[in-house]
Amino acid sequence: MDSADGAEIAIQYDGVTKEYGDLKAVNDVSFDVKDGELLALLGPSGSGKTTTLRMLAGFEKPTEGTISLAGDDVTHVPTHKRDTGMVFQDYALFPHMTVGDNIAFGLKRQGFEKGEIQERIDEVLDMVDLQGFADRNPRNLSGGQQQRVATARAIAIEPEVMLMDEPLGALDKKLRDQLEVELTELQADLGITTLYVTHNQEEALTIADRIAVMNEGEIEQIASPIEVYEEPATEFVADFIGDTNFLEGDLHETDGRVVLDIEGTEVDVNAAGVPANGGAVFVRPEKMNAREAGYTDESVNTLPGTVTRRLFLGSKVRYFVDIGRNVVTVDDSNKHGTTLHEPGDDVVLSWSVHDTRLAHG
Amino acid sequence: MTRQESETTFGRVNERLSSVLRKYSDTQFGKYALIGPTLFVVAVLMIFPTIILLSYSFNPYDQGAIQAGSTLAHYVRAFTTTLYQDTLVRTIKIAVIVTIIDFVLGFPLAYAAVRKGGWMGKLIVIATLAPLTIDLVVRSFGWFILLNGTGVINSTLMELGLVTRGNAPQLLFNETGIIIGLSHVMLPFMVFPIINVMHTIPHDLEEAAQNLGANRLTVFTRILVPLALPGISAGILITFVVSLASYVTPALLGGGVRVIPVVITETFTSTSNWPFASALSMILVGVALLVIIAYQRVLKEMEGVGGV
Numbered sequence: 001m002d003s004a005d006g007a008e009i010a011i012q013y014d015g016v017t018k019e020y021g022d023l024k025a026v027n028d029v030s031f032d033v034k035d036g037e038l039l040a041l042l043g044p045s046g047s048g049k050t051t052t053l054r055m056l057a058g059f060e061k062p063t064e065g066t067i068s069l070a071g072d073d074v075t076h077v078p079t080h081k082r083d084t085g086m087v088f089q090d091y092a093l094f095p096h097m098t099v100g101d102n103i104a105f106g107l108k109r110q111g112f113e114k115g116e117i118q119e120r121i122d123e124v125l126d127m128v129d130l131q132g133f134a135d136r137n138p139r140n141l142s143g144g145q146q147q148r149v150a151t152a153r154a155i156a157i158e159p160e161v162m163l164m165d166e167p168l169g170a171l172d173k174k175l176r177d178q179l180e181v182e183l184t185e186l187q188a189d190l191g192i193t194t195l196y197v198t199h200n201q202e203e204a205l206t207i208a209d210r211i212a213v214m215n216e217g218e219i220e221q222i223a224s225p226i227e228v229y230e231e232p233a234t235e236f237v238a239d240f241i242g243d244t245n246f247l248e249g250d251l252h253e254t255d256g257r258v259v260l261d262i263e264g265t266e267v268d269v270n271a272a273g274v275p276a277n278g279g280a281v282f283v284r285p286e287k288m289n290a291r292e293a294g295y296t297d298e299s300v301n302t303l304p305g306t307v308t309r310r311l312f313l314g315s316k317v318r319y320f321v322d323i324g325r326n327v328v329t330v331d332d333s334n335k336h337g338t339t340l341h342e343p344g345d346d347v348v349l350s351w352s353v354h355d356t357r358l359a360h361g
Numbered sequence: 362m363t364r365q366e367s368e369t370t371f372g373r374v375n376e377r378l379s380s381v382l383r384k385y386s387d388t389q390f391g392k393y394a395l396i397g398p399t400l401f402v403v404a405v406l407m408i409f410p411t412i413i414l415l416s417y418s419f420n421p422y423d424q425g426a427i428q429a430g431s432t433l434a435h436y437v438r439a440f441t442t443t444l445y446q447d448t449l450v451r452t453i454k455i456a457v458i459v460t461i462i463d464f465v466l467g468f469p470l471a472y473a474a475v476r477k478g479g480w481m482g483k484l485i486v487i488a489t490l491a492p493l494t495i496d497l498v499v500r501s502f503g504w505f506i507l508l509n510g511t512g513v514i515n516s517t518l519m520e521l522g523l524v525t526r527g528n529a530p531q532l533l534f535n536e537t538g539i540i541i542g543l544s545h546v547m548l549p550f551m552v553f554p555i556i557n558v559m560h561t562i563p564h565d566l567e568e569a570a571q572n573l574g575a576n577r578l579t580v581f582t583r584i585l586v587p588l589a590l591p592g593i594s595a596g597i598l599i600t601f602v603v604s605l606a607s608y609v610t611p612a613l614l615g616g617g618v619r620v621i622p623v624v625i626t627e628t629f630t631s632t633s634n635w636p637f638a639s640a641l642s643m644i645l646v647g648v649a650l651l652v653i654i655a656y657q658r659v660l661k662e663m664e665g666v667g668g669v
Contacts, residue, residue, distance in 0.1 A: 059568055079571040092569035096587045105583070109574030157573060 008035040009071070010161055010193035011056065016065035018051050018217075025051045027217035028065070033161075038187055038194040039222075040204040043214035044240070050165055052214070053197045057163055058082050070160050080109075085154030089166040091146045093138040099125070099149050100134030106157040124152040127186060144175045151183070155190065162187070162194040168203065180206050201241045205229065213237045231357065235280040238359040245288070245328040247281045251358075258358065263324045267301045271358035279358045285331040287355035290319050292339075293346040301356055303349045307341050321349060411646065418639035425633055435640035445624070445641070452620040453648065455539055455611070456604040460551075462544045463600050464593070467551035471592075472585070474552070475559040489552045492545065501613040504542050508532040508614075534616025542614040543604050550603060551596040558592025594660055602649045621645050 011033035018026040026048040033039045041049035054060045056067055058079035066075045074082050085106075094102050100121050107117045121134055128148035138146055147167060154162060167183070168176045184207045187194050198204050204211050205225040212222040213236070221233035232238035239246075249262035251274055258269040260281045269281055296302065305321040305328070317340060319330045330349060332338060341347055385391030393400075418435055421428040439445045474485040492500060507513045515529045524530065532538055562585065570580045586593065608622040615623065621641060628638035 057568070057572055059571075078576075079568070080574050080576050082572075084572060086569065086572045088565050088569060090563070090565065092563065092565040094566060094569070094584065105570065105575070106573030109579065153569075153573070163572075 007037075009033070010035045010037070010069070011039075011195065012066075012068040013052070013056075014066045014068070016052070016055065016062045016067060018048070018055060018060060019063045024217050026055070026062075029217075029219055030065075031212055031219060031222055033193055033195060035193055036191040037209045038184070038196055038207060040196045040198055040208035040211045041214055042198055042201060042204040042208075042211050042241075044199060046216075047214040048217040049197045049199075049214045053163055053165055053195055056082075056161070056195060057084050057086050083160040084163050085157055085159035085161075086163040087147075087150045087154050087165065087167045089169050091138075091150040093146055093149055093153070095137075095139055097138075098134065099130070099136050099138055099141075102138060102149060103134075103153045103156045106153065110157060120156055124156045127155065128152045129182075143171050144179065147171065147179060151186070155186075155192070160193065162192050164194060164196045166198055167196075169198070169200075176203070183207065205241070213240060215240070232359050235282075235359045235361055238280065238282050238357070243285050243329060243331075244282045245285060246326075247283065247323075247328070247356075248325040249281070251278065251281065260356075262303065265303055267303065267356060268353040269356050269358050270354050275358075275360055277361050279360050281356060281358055283328075283351055283355055283357070285318070285329040286316075286333075288328070288330040288349050288351045290321060290330045290332055290341055290347045291350055293348060295348040295350065297350060300350050300352050305347055305349055307343050307345045307347055310341065310343055312340075319347075321347060323349070414639040414642050417636050418643050420636045422634050422636045427633075427636055435637045436644070438637065439640055439644055448619055448621055448624055449644065449648075451536065451618070452605060452622075452645075455536060455543065455620060456601050458540050459543045459547055459604045460597055460601045462540070463547050463551040464597060466544070467548055467596065468555060468593070470548075471552045471555035471559055474556055476564065486556070489549050493549055497546065497609040498613065500546070501542060501610055504538070504545075504614060505533065508538060508541065533614060535618050536615075538614035538616070539611045539618065539620065542610040543607060546607070546610055547600045547604055550599045554592040554595040554599070555589060556592075558589045562588045590660070590663070594656070598653065598656055601652060605649055606645060 009032045013029050013031050016026060016029045017024065029048075029052060031039075041052055043049045051060060055062050056069070056074075058074070058077065062075060066073050068074065069082065069084070093099075094105065097105070103121045103124060104117050107120055112120070122131075125131055125133055128151055130145065130148050130152065133141075133145070133149070138149055141149065147170075151167070164183075168179055171179065180203060196204075196208065205228075208225055210222060210224055211228045213220045213228060215236045221228055221237045223231075223233075228237060229242055232241065235246075238244050247260060247262060247267065249260040249267070251258070251260050251269070253259070253274050258271045258274055260267045260269055267281070271279075290307070291302075293304070303323055305323040307319050308322050308327060309320040311318040314334065316334055317332045317338070319332065319341060320327050321330055328349070382395075386395055417427070419431045419433070421430050421432045421434065439449075470485055470489060474482045474489075476482075477485075505512070509515075510529065510531070510533070512532075514532060515524070518524045519526065519529065530537075532541065566584055566588070567580050570584045575583065606622055608626060611620045612623045612626070619627075622645070625638050625641045625645070628634055628641065632638075
């Protein structure tokens with residue numbers, strides 16, 4: 001099966017719904033993952049991302065809809081006959097087997113010869129940088145090493161797709177950053193299609209080719225990390241990914257311009273029109289600058305306010321500025337020549353019209 | 362004393378007591394002091410009577426009376442008389458069959474009780490436990506109603522036309538009756554050790570195995586059995602040994618078909634040949650001990666080899 005741009009589609013969800021009693025854990029979800037792509041399912045807990053992943057592994061049966069793997073409908077295929085390799089959050093290494101036997105488990109099921117299995121074990125341990133660990137007991141390994149063994153076990157069987165359920169969730173920040181890089185390099189080297197579940201937006205932005213942002217069982221937006229951050233489709237996405245200032249005011253259209261009226265000050269919005277169900281106007285903190293009081297510039301949006309708090313964070317300065325209806329966050333970069341404002345100072349916030357976004361409610 | 366004061370006082374006493382216990386259990390004397398009461402009960406109620414039986418079993422029995430002296434005649438008689446040979450073999454056979462039946466029935470029950478959870482899991486636990494609250498004799502009479510020639514089971518089979526009065530299976534007063542009754546009695550002893558160990562096996566190990574291409578049978582043999590082995594072996598051992606020594610159920614449901622414990626009881630109560638009855642008891646104890654020792658050997662071997 002081919003997608004519009006010619007790349008093969010490895011995974012396809014079509015109208016997939018999963019109900020537990022009255023609860024719709026996943027609600028009419030449809031998306032494609034291209035061959036070799038890493039798609040992150042991102043969302044808060046209870047958003048249905050793990051259930052979505054588990055349905056592809058075959059651990060859960062969809063109530064409605066179909067799931068296809070490499071063009072074949074696998075909706076009713078039992079788990080052990082699906083060509084997927086899963087990495088679990090707590091790794092799920094078999095505690096009664098050595099690292100080598102854990103990796104051999106899947107290979108034995110595929111009927112490989114003893115010699116081939118040994119070769120493959122060495123090969124995948126080499127890939128995850130754990131040479132010579134075959135005879136170790138997984139219980140005696142560190143969290144990071146266990147994670148690598150789990151990855152090695154999953155790639156050993158050369159699955160059509162990799163499924164990763166918060167694979168780095170149990171690790172500390174430093175190790176997570178390191179393994180993020182290693183995992184994406186390995187994934188790119190092998191060119192293996194990957195569905196990656198995480199609740200960590202930074203992780204998703206770092207590793208994913210595309211991100212599907214999930215909320216209450218539905219996909220809010222599916223797009224590249226940059227698009228999801230810069231042009232979030234909905235208020236939820238704008239709020240969930242990155243820091244966001246929502247501006248409160250009266251949204252209307254005049255002379256073909258979309259304008260937000262904040263207590264008499266008009267702010268131009270980067271939008272084609274006002275959606276029927278309204279919308280939320282927002283600006284990212286790093287897009288705003290806090291200028292001296294009295295600053296004017298007709299080419300950008302400006303808004304007066306008062307500094308209530310200042311956080312000096314080294315590379316940047318974070319201000320909390322009271323603009324009347326609400327308090328916004330402004331991140332000024334700590335470049336040479338920047339004058340610092342004090343709490344109580346009157347300032348003028350300025351930012352470009354382009355960065356004044358409208359998210360659907 | 363206010364409520365708070367009394368609570369802190371109690372807390373302090375409690376803390377003090379547990380620290381004393383902790384300190385004690387580290388010393389040689391403390392260890393023995395703590396296990397002392399149990400040791401005492403086991404010694405007085407188990408080991409002491411067994412030693413008395415052991416010594417009886419070597420006493421000659423002549424002209425209806427126990428004589429002084431020492432002889433192996435009772436053991437020779439037990440092992441060379443066809444009746445006793447057959448009874449011993451039957452007793453062991455029944456214990457083996459009951460153990461197998463209970464494992465086959467008990468493992469899925471224990472698995473479902475843990476994995477299904479919720480009300481389903483609780484129902485299984487209660488249904489398995491409930492019979493323990495009813496006296497063995499009462500339970501055996503329950504089986505009478507179900508199993509006898511015109512009982513619930515046979516009359517249902519006849520209603521369905523599967524059997525006729527002439528060829529209805531005899532389910533009572535034979536080995537079948539004993540096996541059915543004992544399997545019911547012993548089931549909780551198989552189920553509960555397995556439930557305990559099943560709680561310690563994360564479900565995602567099964568999912569991981571399935572994901573790597575293992576079907577249900579492979580998941581069972583390669584993942585569940587090796588990891589549940591401590592519970593399974595405890596269940597099997599308890600079921601086997603207790604079945605071997607059980608008296609009430611076989612006595613009531615076996616009719617003329619006897620097992621060793623029934624023969625021992627009859628010999629003790631209806632003859633005065635205590636030495637021979639003691640010898641039979643010692644043989645039963647010997648069989649149980651042999652099984653326990655052999656079993657532990659095998660388990661140790663398996664642990665050494667590892668799960669694969």
